[in-house]
Amino acid sequence: MLSFSARDWAVISPLLDEALELPPEHRGDWLRALPQDAQGHRDAIAQLLEDHARVETQNFLNTLPKVSLAPDGELDQRDANARTVGPYRLLRELGRGGMSVVWLAQRCDNLPARTVALKLPHPAVAGRGFAERLARERDILASLAHPHIARLYDAGITPDGQPFIALEHVQGHTLIRHCDAATLGLRARIELFRQVLDAVEYAHAHLVIHRDIKPSNILVDEHGQVRLLDFGIAKLIVDGDAESTELTMDTGHALTPDYASPEQLAGRAVTTASDVYSLGVVLFELLTGSRPYRLSCALRTDLEEALRTIEAPRPSQCVRSEEPAALRGMTAGKLQAALRGDLDTVVLKAIQKDPRARYATVNALADDLDRYLNAQPVLAHPDGRWYRARKFVGRNKLAVASAVSVVCALAAGLGTALWEARVAQIEARTASSVESFMVDVFRTNSIEHPDPLKARETTARELLDLGSRRVESELRDAPRAKLRVLATLAEMYDELSLRDEASALAKARVRLAREEFGSSDVRLAEALTELAGNLYGSSFDSKEVEAALAEADRIFTANGDANSRARGQFYWTLAQHLQSGDLARASEAAGRSVQILRAYPDSYDLAQALTMRGILHDARKEYREAAAALTEATSLAQSLQGRTRRGLAIAYAYLGEAQDNLLDLAGAEASYRAALHASQSLRGPEHVDTVQTQLRLGHFLFTSGKPHEGLQLIREALDLVLRTKGENDSFTTPYAQSVYGRALVKYGRTEEGSRLLARAIDNRRTHRPGTRQLALMLESQAFAMTDLRRYDEAAAALDEAAGIRKKIGDTLGSGMLDAAVLGRAELLLARGRPDDAMTALAALPLPAGGANSVTRRNLDVAILMSRIELARGHAAAAAAIAARARNLIESSPLRGYLAQYETRAALAEGQALLQDKKAEPALAALERSKAVGVALYDPSSPVMVNLEAALVQCHGVLRASLDH
Structure with a gap:
């Protein structure tokens, strides 16, 4: 068993990493070529490589790494024959480096048996320092949710002291190997590299520097999607200057010299510029097949001296044979010509020795690569x-x-x-x-x-607040930079669901744009459009949104701008604002937005526009058109990279609603669940999008035979909204209250539900009067008031809702919408006016599938019609209508989703049969209703109360008949 001191391991670790990246047949030559100052470790490295090769060819499940510290840092030896680590069963080794070994593993406890990549430290470095490093990687990955960053699933330390971290297992190859195996050309390689840049830019935006970017930490899966791995030595920017720390000293200088920046090797402060340098080296190798330097020195002082004295060649000068060119589908001459010029310039700027001379941000490097791909001048030239x-x-x-x-x-x-x-x-x-x-x-x-500890614990919110306070004074003399910073800070506030703070910064940006560019500049119109988008969903008055959009429209029109991308964004924002107040204009604006944005490359803006178009089709009962638009929106959002996928949750949620209305209930449930998963992954559990998708899923489950799961989801969402937004929030809070209130009324907790609805209605009347959402709340309240026999209040709520719907054009022909019609008929029936109730019900137009098609509306109408006929004294007709509805449900493949309707239809049938003096079939229908409904309704609900009363009456009739 080999034994190393921590100091020796600090030298051996990066060399072992380098050797393990080579094919086995080349490692002997590499060992012989080690520099003089590393020769003393050659035998140890050779032994480690031999052990690794043996593990690869033998029964690796019985072979864990056997390395321990010398007496100056001794650790307890782990059980070499262990097949499990914590809750994970080891399957096979995936790879190893100088610091850790990664195993394919699977959970073996009672949780889902997910396959993961389990990272375990070599015992030689698995002490306090490595545990600290592993904890750092866990905390950093927990804060990053990006499609191109390997996801964190679990982390911890087993009872016997074995640290571990469980990551997403990516089936694929390293970036270089993938590109070479597929013989990708330069354009395809750069497009793939852009995914890497998206991931790193996302990490930087979340205050994380990777510090060990290299091809072996970049995998490409079978679908051609990149995953960035190994944040083990990543650093939070809020920690201050990233000098060498005790953590680095304890666990070895855990970086790869060939890709490390000069400041990293020198132990100086590390910033995002260090990641830019490493990305530049990876890009150099991706394009040429070689690296700008090969640093095989073992001592940091020698590495630093080498980087200081050696000038990096141009990429075009490094193509000296046909082999790398052939892997890129070219001859050597053509590859040299393709690299010469812009690509030379871009790569060399990224790997400048002076951090100040590099690209200022990863996004700047990405922009120049985009310029190259689009044959535009690169800014580095x-x-x-x-x-x-x-x-x-x-x-x-x-x-x-x-x-x-x-x-x-x-x-x-x-x-x-x-x-x-x-x-x-x-x-x-x-x-x-x-x-x-x-x-x-x-x-x-x-x-x-x-x-210093408090400084390290500063939250992202506190940093945003600090930046917002300083932006006015610090960038007074750089107005364009200030505009950009204001936009970035506003967007980050929005990402944290802090809509009011985002809106305040958006207002400041509009003021500055007006001062900098004048009142007629299109850039002011863009800022106004963004302000309107920020104001939507905040506590600001909706009149501010109207004013911002009106001014933006005037500027666009005055400049003759009818088809720019910014104009397309404007029409999307206009449609969003109008959707609650003018469906016709909103639909026109959404269609115009889609038309404009289709002329540009696929983007988040187009996905938003398609989603809005689908939402408006759904509001107008055009469900097939809604599903088509929303399906396209979800497909587009799925294909987009990085943060641009953030609209995916909303698109899935509204697709679920359209599928629900089309009675594709299995598809609807899948879409609602996909929406919640996407929002939790991309936005976090407390974001407004996550809350709203959880409310939608909960409501769907409640109405589709899973009331308890649905109520729990809705209740949890409402609690979260009240905790994070408060009672006075004018957007999300009343929506959550109305969803839960409506569900409680239908479940049978009518008093509690009506109180929640009343609070939501008061909020909406104050902040967003005259909107479609207010009308829906009023109609739900009318049902509650009818159940509570407060008929005048129910009528007033229906009248107010009807006035709103008429004003916003939310009608079907000359009749009102479903909820309004059903609510009016229910009220008339409760007041003892069944003939008027039947007349009111006739206002609903016949659906496309006919009266016998299984839709929620048809079932609601049939059950209510049966009750009306019963009240009119037509018991036989009432029983026939209810039986027909029940038979449709029982023969439908959707029966599992329609349990509430089955309960109510069987109850109506039993009541009608009982009145028709058919007690025995009545009892069968009523018992069928109770068997289904007992799990769906509160015992005190009107449905269950009426059911129990009918059963008592039925049993009484049957006993009386026996007595005679």
Whole structure:
């Protein structure tokens, strides 16, 4: 068994990582080529490599790594024959590095048997330092939810002291191997690399620096999707300057030298620029097949000296054979030509030794790669007129086919070049100011806290508040940078569901845009559109939304802007605002938004527009059109990368509603559950989207035969809203109250439900009067008032709702909508006016499938019609109508979802048979109703009370007949 001191392990660890990345047949040559200062460790490394090879070919389930510390840092030896770690059963080894080994494992306790990648430390480093590092990785991954970052499932320490971390198991290959195996060209490689940039940019936005980006930490799955792994040495930016820490010393200098930035190797402060450098090295290797330097030195001082003295070659200079070119589908000459110029410039800027000379952010690197892919000038390129002109001509080849056109195009290109050069200079200054501001916020947090521990525990909300307080004074002389920072901070507040704070910053951005660009500039219109979007769902007055949209519309129109992407966003935001007050105009705006945005590459904006179009189709009872639009929206949102998938939950939720209305109930349940999963994964458990999707799923389950699960979900969502938003929130709180109140009324807890509905209605009347949601709440309250025999209040609620629906155009022909019609008929029946109730019920138009099609509305109508006929004294007709409804339910494949309707239909049938003096069949129907309904309704509900009364009466009739 090998034994190392912590100091020796700090040298061996990165070398072992490097060796394990090589094919086994090349490791011997690598060992022989070790530099002089690493020769003393050659035998130990060779032994470790031999042990690794033996594990790969033998019964690895009985072979765990046997490495322990020397007496100066001794650890207890783990059981080498253990097949389980905590709740996980080890299946096979997936890979290992200098710090840890990763196993394919499966849960073996009572929880779902998920397959995971289980990371275990080598015993030589599994002491307090590694446990701290593992805890750091767990905490960091728990804060990151991104489609291109491997998900954290579990982490902990077993009773015998074995630390572990369970990650998403990604079936695929490393980035380089995947690209080479598929012989991907440069464009395809760059497009794949963009996914990596999205993941790293997301981590940076959540205040995390990875610090160990390399190809072996980037996997590509079978669907061509990237996963970024190993946040084991990642650092939270809020920790302050990332100097070498006790953690680093205890667990070895756990980074890979060939990809580490100069400042990392020197032990200096590490910022997001260090990740930019590592990404640049990965991009260099991805494009050329080689690295800018190969650093096999073992001592940090030698590594630092090598990086200081060696100049990185241009990528185009590193293609010296046909082999790497063939892997990219080219000859060596063509690969050199493709790399020469823009790609050389972009890569070299990313790997500049001075962090200040690199790209200011990962997003800036991504933007330049996008510019390259779109044949536009890259901002990293020296600003030259001929370069700008050349790029212009390259993008407009057809326009320069003739000599005269060439001259004209060059003249236009030169003018464009001057303008783009100016834009590039402004953009560079703006990016630099933004980065300086953000870094200064983090540094200030660390300096102003007298307690370093408190500084490290600063939350994202506290950092946002700090940045918001400082933005006015710190960026007074950099207005464009200030505009960008305000937009970023507003978006981050929105991500945390802090809509009021986001709206306040959006207002500040509008004021600044007006000062900077004037009152007629399209950029002001864009800021106004974003303000309107932020205000929607906040506690601000809806009149502010109308004013912002009206001014934005005026500016767009004055500038002749009818088809820009910003105009498409405007129409989407307008449709969102109008959906509660003017369905016709809202539908027109949503259609216009989709039409405009389809002309651009697929985007989050188009997914939003399609979702809004589907929502409005659904509101107008156009369910098939709604499902088509929402299906397209979910497919598009699924295909988008990074944060742009955040609209997925809403699209799935409304798709579920459309499927529900089409009686595709299995599809609806799947969509509602997918919506909640997506929102929890992408937004977090407390985000407004998560709350709303949970409410929708809960309501669906409640009405579809699973009332207790549904009520629990709704109650939990309401509790969360009240805890995070408060009683006075004007958007989410009344919606949650109304959903729970409506469910309680139907369940039979009528008094409690009506009180919740009353609070929601009061809130809506105050903050959002005259909207469709208020009408729905009033109609639900009318049902409750009817059940409570407060008939005048029920009538007043229905009248108010009818006035709102008429005003917003929410009607079908000359009749009102379903809830309004059913509520009116129920009230008339309760007041002893069955003939008027039947007349009111006739206002509903016949559905497309006919009266005998199994829809919720048809069943509601049939059951109510049976009760009306019974009240009119037509017992036989009433029994026939109810029996027909019950038979439709019992023969339907949807029967499991329609249990509440089956209960009510059988009750109506039993009551009618009893009145028709058919006690025995009446008893059978009533017992059938009770067998189904006992699990669906509160015992004190009107349904169960009427059912028990009918059973008592039926038994009395049967006993009386026996007595005679």
